Amino acid sequence: MTAKELIDIYISFFEKRGHKRIANSPLVPENDPTTLFTSSGMQPLIQYLLGETHPAGNRLVDVQNSFRAQDIDEVGDNRHTTFFRMLGNWSLGDYFKTEEIPWLFEFLTKEFGLPKEKLFITVFAGNGGVERDNEAFEIWKKIVPEDKIFFAGVDKNWWSRSGVPDNMPIGEPGGPDSEVYFKFDDIEHNKDCKDNPVDCECGKFLEIANAVFMQYIKTNKGFENLPKQNVDFGGGLERLLAAVEEKSDVFATSLFTPIIKTIEKETGKQYRENAKEMQIISDHFAAGVFIISAGVLPANKERGYILRRLIRRAFDNFYRLKGKNIEPVLEKIVEQYSQTDEVLQEKYEEIKLTILEEEAKYKSVRKTAVDFIVKKYPSAGSGQVGDDSAKPVREISADDAFLLYTTHGLSPTQIRSLGYAFNEQDFAKKMEEHQKLSRTASSGMFKGGLADHSELTIMGHTATHLLHQALRDVFGSGLHQTGSNITTERVRFDFNLDRNLTAEELKKVEDIVNQKIEENLPVRFEIMPVQKAKDLGAVGLFDEKYAKDVKVYFIGNYSREFCGGPHVDFTGVLKRFKILKQENIGYGQRRIYAVVNK
Ligand SMILES: [Zn+2]
Ligand SMILES: [Zn+2]
Numbered sequence: 001m002t003a004k005e006l007i008d009i010y011i012s013f014f015e016k017r018g019h020k021r022i023a024n025s026p027l028v029p030e031n032d033p034t035t036l037f038t039s040s041g042m043q044p045l046i047q048y049l050l051g052e053t054h055p056a057g058n059r060l061v062d063v064q065n066s067f068r069a070q071d072i073d074e075v076g077d078n079r080h081t082t083f084f085r086m087l088g089n090w091s092l093g094d095y096f097k098t099e100e101i102p103w104l105f106e107f108l109t110k111e112f113g114l115p116k117e118k119l120f121i122t123v124f125a126g127n128g129g130v131e132r133d134n135e136a137f138e139i140w141k142k143i144v145p146e147d148k149i150f151f152a153g154v155d156k157n158w159w160s161r162s163g164v165p166d167n168m169p170i171g172e173p174g175g176p177d178s179e180v181y182f183k184f185d186d187i188e189h190n191k192d193c194k195d196n197p198v199d200c201e202c203g204k205f206l207e208i209a210n211a212v213f214m215q216y217i218k219t220n221k222g223f224e225n226l227p228k229q230n231v232d233f234g235g236g237l238e239r240l241l242a243a244v245e246e247k248s249d250v251f252a253t254s255l256f257t258p259i260i261k262t263i264e265k266e267t268g269k270q271y272r273e274n275a276k277e278m279q280i281i282s283d284h285f286a287a288g289v290f291i292i293s294a295g296v297l298p299a300n301k302e303r304g305y306i307l308r309r310l311i312r313r314a315f316d317n318f319y320r321l322k323g324k325n326i327e328p329v330l331e332k333i334v335e336q337y338s339q340t341d342e343v344l345q346e347k348y349e350e351i352k353l354t355i356l357e358e359e360a361k362y363k364s365v366r367k368t369a370v371d372f373i374v375k376k377y378p379s380a381g382s383g384q385v386g387d388d389s390a391k392p393v394r395e396i397s398a399d400d401a402f403l404l405y406t407t408h409g410l411s412p413t414q415i416r417s418l419g420y421a422f423n424e425q426d427f428a429k430k431m432e433e434h435q436k437l438s439r440t441a442s443s444g445m446f447k448g449g450l451a452d453h454s455e456l457t458i459m460g461h462t463a464t465h466l467l468h469q470a471l472r473d474v475f476g477s478g479l480h481q482t483g484s485n486i487t488t489e490r491v492r493f494d495f496n497l498d499r500n501l502t503a504e505e506l507k508k509v510e511d512i513v514n515q516k517i518e519e520n521l522p523v524r525f526e527i528m529p530v531q532k533a534k535d536l537g538a539v540g541l542f543d544e545k546y547a548k549d550v551k552v553y554f555i556g557n558y559s560r561e562f563c564g565g566p567h568v569d570f571t572g573v574l575k576r577f578k579i580l581k582q583e584n585i586g587y588g589q590r591r592i593y594a595v596v597n598k
Helices: 002-015 043-049 069-074 099-111 136-142 237-244 257-267 274-295 302-320 327-337 348-376 397-409 412-417 424-436 457-474 503-516 530-537
Strands: 061-067 083-091 119-124 149-152 159-161 172-181 207-219 222-236 481-486 491-496 521-529 551-553 557-561 578-588 589-596
Touching: 002 061, 002 083, 002 237, 002 274, 043 083, 043 222, 043 557, 061 274, 069 302, 083 099, 083 237, 083 274, 083 302, 099 119, 099 136, 099 172, 099 222, 119 136, 119 521, 136 149, 136 412, 149 237, 172 222, 172 237, 207 237, 207 302, 222 237, 237 412, 257 274, 257 327, 274 302, 274 348, 302 348, 302 412, 348 397, 397 412, 457 481, 457 491, 457 503, 457 551, 457 578, 457 589, 503 578, 521 530, 530 551
Parallel strands: 119 149
Antiparallel strands: 061 083, 083 222, 119 172, 159 172, 172 207, 207 222, 481 491, 491 589, 521 551, 551 557, 578 589
């Protein structure tokens, strides 16, 4: 059974029982700046659970894409992921435990085919002024043998927005929940474990389903029944799939196996011996793919910062396994997840470019950091970026480590991964002082918008000059460049235009550039006074406030641009120019992504 089949079976099971399917809410909540990401099926429905009328009625079912940033550091075992899909069904003041519990057991055993003997149940044990959930216990007793039902306390089987009953303010709703665990045969308990789902932390028992019964409201007299009681059911799809396929490792299911295989191929390493790294690579890139498709870009704060952290942590692990090319992994992730989320296929090019661009930035940051250390500590030796596992550790000062953190955003772990050690306590002290001060933005890494000076980026740079002139040919001399960024993977070019280009216009611009490549025009520069350059009609960005003489690059007689270089000698080496896509980046500006020599 595939992930998609599980979803379809689950949805139709509840549709047959009077539920309306509701849409998956956006992963980035709309109009809610206080919440970074949707982290459960319940979250977008909270106002309805608190009493608002839902337009689809009082029986709802869905599958919700969810992301939990707080779980980032948990990833790297057999069951934790930051991104997951959650199957959910809700009763808004309609049915309650008598219906939910048998239904839950029915779809797990009859529809998903899970063997009854492998399922274990937990029920709320009572505490903090709330009684034991005997009602749920009695219902379960009719379905499963009594020795498979376990009682658990407020820390595990109680739900409210403010935690355990004692912490809840007056007027706050809350209630017990009941969970279903799947027991795997192939895992040995840790020595601290007991053989039941409440006292086992090793993963032998995997929580696959959780029904919350919103039963009470806290009053100044204690807990009273809510006039309208709700059911909130959630089941993690990836974990349900693991149970259905009897894989105690979520990453060994049919969803993740093709991704893991691709990582094995790209790194030449085995999953068996490198499970943790490969789990992090798969989960973090999968999460990154979904976050980017929700419109988030890597940045230094909020959602963009979390995305950056995920991607860079995934790259750290990929490089540790000597991985070189991430593209096949991304492609496989999109292939696997687009079975349920088709939009990923449409957005693949954009997703890939965003991740590759972030990789280029990250590599450049790592290289700059190594260059800085080598210059300052000539005996420290240079680490090879992306190949950092075998180097001996060299000592640098905590001040310098901290400088790498503030100027380049490298975390202590990432600095260590480059092969450098430092006094951790001194670093932590500096960090504390720093956090008291306001955050200083770090940018300006890329002089002239170039990530490096490799052959491909030089070609890309010459291509931006041709593109700039071609756009002016089509839209007139009012059009000018507002930014650019070039990596070995692609050219990004921003310019002022208050509408999208039509397909014909894009084609025309592309054709002009290709024509100029075919003409194999010579590229040369001259240094001349500003006024002369202006008289010649040179275009481009330059700081005219202090400039007396400027450098102007000429491409044949076709383009004249203020520029520092470097460039190719003849346009013919670019071979072919292809526009990948355009974007509206706001403020009356458009952005074009293109490639050369491909
Ligand atoms: Zn255990
Ligand atoms: Zn230039």
